[in-house]
Amino acid sequence: MCEHTRRRLLAAMGTATVGSLAGCSVPTFENDPTITGAELASIVSDPPPSIPESLPVTMGANHLAETEAAIREDLDRVPASFDADTIPNGAIRARLTRAREQATAALARTTEAHTPWERAGRLRRARSSVGYVVGGWAAIDGDRSVPDVQADAESLREDLGVFRRKWAYIGTDPTDAVVVHDAIASLIRSCLGNLNRVLSVDPDDATAALTVAETDESLNSAQGALRDAEHLFDRLRRGDAVRNHRATLKSAAATLTERVHTRRQALGLDGESSISDRSDAETPAARALRDIRQDARRSTRLEERRAEEAFPLAIVEAHEELALFGAIETLQARVDAGEAVDPTSADAVRTIRRRALEAIKTAFSEGDHRTLDRLRLYELVGAIEYYDDDLARYDADRQVSLSRLDWELAEYVAVEASARNVNRASAAVAAAITDARV
Incomplete structure (x- = not known):
């Protein structure tokens, strides 16, 4: 599992509340829209795209x-x-x-x-x-x-x-x-x-x-x-x-490190947390944007991998970070344009999840670098399955406040934004490798 995905899932497990478990009392808030456990089960019944874990070299x-x-x-x-x-x-x-x-x-x-x-x-x-x-x-x-x-x-x-x-x-x-x-x-x-x-x-x-x-x-x-x-x-x-591709991968890792550094500076991720990062985000898109920016700001894996001369790992890390940066840009544009809304119904929840699934499916079917695309998309499918399991734990007749789903909905949005930028990240990595071939 990629580092950012692993960190977000571990954080989720650490902050999960007992209210998310089937059979537990889930309090609702006055005037807060609700959704039933049965509706949630229906929403997650549509399986995510099948992207089996695979390698270019087949196990014998x-x-x-x-x-x-x-x-x-x-x-x-x-x-x-x-x-x-x-x-x-x-x-x-x-x-x-x-x-x-x-x-x-x-x-x-x-x-x-x-x-x-x-x-x-x-x-x-x-x-x-x-x-x-x-x-x-x-x-x-x-x-x-x-x-x-x-x-x-x-x-x-x-x-x-x-x-x-x-x-x-x-x-x-x-x-x-x-x-x-x-x-x-x-x-x-x-x-x-x-x-x-x-x-x-x-x-x-x-x-x-x-x-x-x-x-x-x-x-x-x-x-x-x-x-x-x-x-x-x-x-x-x-x-x-x-x-032996060591020289090629070393050069590609250096190029991608520089590109990541440039993108990081352009997005303001090298400085202190911005006001928008510290504010209380009200919509899934705004919450996803805040969380992804925090993930990106904390990341030091690329530099560590290069220092260890673990060039394949550095390139994979650069691929993920470039997709992450693209997700930040996508979400920022959505928030700035006023397209980010807080869901108030089961249909809105279904739409948020469906868009994540469609983004993964499109990225996998339309990308020109499937070997690289699969790296990140496989992880995103696993993330969807994790969030689905979390939502499926509610009893069918339980009324659940939509505000209780803030984290899961933000993560579905983050998955969607990341998936929409995987192809572009793969193209950048492929170009760096091609240019570095010796």
Whole structure:
């Protein structure tokens, strides 16, 4: 998930109120328009456009089949059910029973993936879930302990070091290389994060079954991430006319950094917060504008990625920031023109959401750089699904004040504005890469 999207969703989860949950009392305000839970459910029943997660380089069918077979083999080592004889502790027995059910379900869901890359992601999640069950059972049925898991993690860390030393920004096409190496970098970050979690566990808690389960869960996540990263790199190396694009990507990242800096200055994002940022916005568009400007002002990821010489990640960050800047311009023009209105009915809410979906669909169908477009549009679809889930939690007969939906409606508007500027951002990135080709 891209940084801005992740930050906004995490902020949303941190500020969610109990009133948004089904079955909870949701107070209304005097003279405030309301909408029923049934109307909200109807509004979000129209699914967002399907933009499956995909990469220019395909995950090999044999790799995916072997990964699935290994996960199933691990899960089959654990009893299908537990009783008081196998696990005397009732609390631990209940936890591992639920975990096995969840692992089995996660493995079954891998067949529902629309693309090989999406299937790989589902397999990684299934591997993690199975790791929890297998680790917990190994601690109970055998003698597996936290130090055992940590020893395996140290071995994996050595494998990671070997991979990072040979990893280079190779590929046939430099734009495709950006997307694939960005995915590899995400896998490496995931591997590192999970390894750090494993190695930071107190080894004195060596025999607690659930501690071993949790530690093995993180270890399996790290293993899955590294194996997929290695596989993607190997697929790149086996392509036609493969070359190292480091110089091209370094130059493109420099060009895009300068462009982002120029746009940032033009939008007044390098200074202190403006009055409009601090004011109480009344419409979804004005609230979205304020929030996006705050996101853009806080962003330092592009410079950090360039300093790390992580050029594919810097280019992806520049792509997102350029789309974000375009969204700011779109929303500012809408607010200045008086086109931003506060919804007062279910139809208005439906229109706000529909415009977001249409913007995503149009951007995906009409863009000239689909590989780059997909990067951001896939994230925006995920954002829509998150906000939809939030609105669908209300009981059908519940009367909900529209003011309670301020955040979700602003986010739908932000998604729409971002989607309308993805194609332009992709064109700028593609041009920078083309001009930088050496």
